[in-house]
Amino acid sequence: MRQNLILGIESSCDETAAAVVEDGRHIRSSIVASQFNVHAKYGGVVPELASREHLRAIVPVVREALDAAHAGLDDLSAIAVTAGPGLVGSLLVGVTYAKALCFARQLPLIAVNHVEGHIHSVLVQHPDIPLPAIALVVSGGHTHLFEVQRPGEYRLLGKTRDDAAGEAYDKVAKLLGYGYPGGPIIDKLARSGDPRAVKFTLARMKGNELDFSFSGLKTAVLRWTEEHDVQAEIASRKQIRNATTEEWLAATSQATRDLLASFQRTVIEELLRRATAAAEQTGAASVLVSGGVASNAGLRDAAKRDNGLPFYFPAPGLSTDNAAMIAAAAFPKLHARDFAGYNLKARASLLLT
Numbered sequence: 208m209r210q211n212l213i214l215g216i217e218s219s220c221d222e223t224a225a226a227v228v229e230d231g232r233h234i235r236s237s238i239v240a241s242q243f244n245v246h247a248k249y250g251g252v253v254p255e256l257a258s259r260e261h262l263r264a265i266v267p268v269v270r271e272a273l274d275a276a277h278a279g280l281d282d283l284s285a286i287a288v289t290a291g292p293g294l295v296g297s298l299l300v301g302v303t304y305a306k307a308l309c310f311a312r313q314l315p316l317i318a319v320n321h322v323e324g325h326i327h328s329v330l331v332q333h334p335d336i337p338l339p340a341i342a343l344v345v346s347g348g349h350t351h352l353f354e355v356q357r358p359g360e361y362r363l364l365g366k367t368r369d370d371a372a373g374e375a376y377d378k379v380a381k382l383l384g385y386g387y388p389g390g391p392i393i394d395k396l397a398r399s400g401d402p403r404a405v406k407f408t409l410a411r412m413k414g415n416e417l418d419f420s421f422s423g424l425k426t427a428v429l430r431w432t433e434e435h436d437v438q439a440e441i442a443s444r445k446q447i448r449n450a451t452t453e454e455w456l457a458a459t460s461q462a463t464r465d466l467l468a469s470f471q472r473t474v475i476e477e478l479l480r481r482a483t484a485a486a487e488q489t490g491a492a493s494v495l496v497s498g499g500v501a502s503n504a505g506l507r508d509a510a511k512r513d514n515g516l517p518f519y520f521p522a523p524g525l526s527t528d529n530a531a532m533i534a535a536a537a538f539p540k541l542h543a544r545d546f547a548g549y550n551l552k553a554r555a556s557l558l559l560t
């Protein structure tokens with residue numbers, strides 16, 4: 208038997224994923240089946256459809272991950288599964304399947320918090336990151352700032368009070384007639400706009416200065432569309448499906464490109480400003496950025512230009528949901544023999560602190 212081979216299973220939202228990771232570091236395989244096409248026409252994830260698609264995909268995806276790693280169930284040290292947070296019907300598919308496999312093969316079951324998984328999508332390739340670190344987790348469901356003392360030890364410093372950063376991208380994209388998910392489309396279109404063209408004034412927030420708020424920005428974008436002559440262009444984009452970047456560009460006026468570039472600049476400034484403030488407050492030695500929004504090219508460029516702390520990002524393919532990060536996050540738990548029982552429940556709003 209190979210040592211420390213963990214099968215990770217992830218099904219918290221709209222990706223069914225399985226991966227095999229050795230020693231918490233070496234990704235032997237990572238398979239992600241996206242439900243992109245199922246949800247695209249609804250402009251967001253439909254929970255009932257997501258559960259049905261997970262049921263369809265889970266067995267072949269796990270098989271493919273094992274085959275690609277040249278491993279069988281008997282080679283595994285443990286099976287790790289995302290127990291929350293996420294859509295409960297989606298989580299249940301992964302949790303139930305992981306339990307059944309563990310029971311059949313008498314393997315330890317390890318429960319992983321999805322947000323902790325995202326943090327490990329960076330740690331898996333940068334295990335020697337200077338600690339303590341600030342972890343900025345930015346995805347469609349989360350916008351959180353944590354202090355990471357060491358893997359497994361987190362302190363929540365701030366979070367969004369309304370929309371997550373990725374959610375703001377998705378809602379703005381939907382409002383302007385682009386497809387789902389909005390983040391990658393806006394990221395590409397923003398490059399051809401003037402990021403200083405539209406000034407958004409964000410409301411000052413009382414209380415924790417490390418909290419975020421993105422719903423005001425979304426409302427400001429809506430107001431901009433009402434004040435500018437863009438209704439016809441939005442209506443024509445709503446007829447387009449599965450377009451390439453060039454096709455979206457051709458369907459986007461310069462004024463809208465400027466709006467998108469300004470929206471993106473504002474989001475990036477908000478994220479970096481608070482991550483830097485968190486690092487100053489805690490004396491952190493580095494910042495690690497994870498979650499779907501961590502693939503944003505504008506955010507990566509801006510972080511690179513920051514002359515302060517070193518920023519670390521996940522490798523391509525590990526920013527958005529995947530199971531390699533779940534298997535990697537389970538590795539310290541394997542050593543601590545921190546195992547879950549067969550009474551493990553899927554929890555829609557599992558906290559990480």
Ligand code: KG4
Pocket residue numbers: 220345346347348349372373374376377388389390391394498499500501502503504526527528
């Ligand atoms: O981590 P993830 O796959 O799922 C959640 O846990 O939510 O993140 C998906 C989110 C979506 O909101 C998507 O629009 C956003 O990440 N996203 C991006 C980019 N790529 C994905 N946002 C901004 N720029 C991108 N390049």
Ligand code: ZN
Pocket residue numbers: 321325346347498499527528
């Ligand atoms: Zn995620």
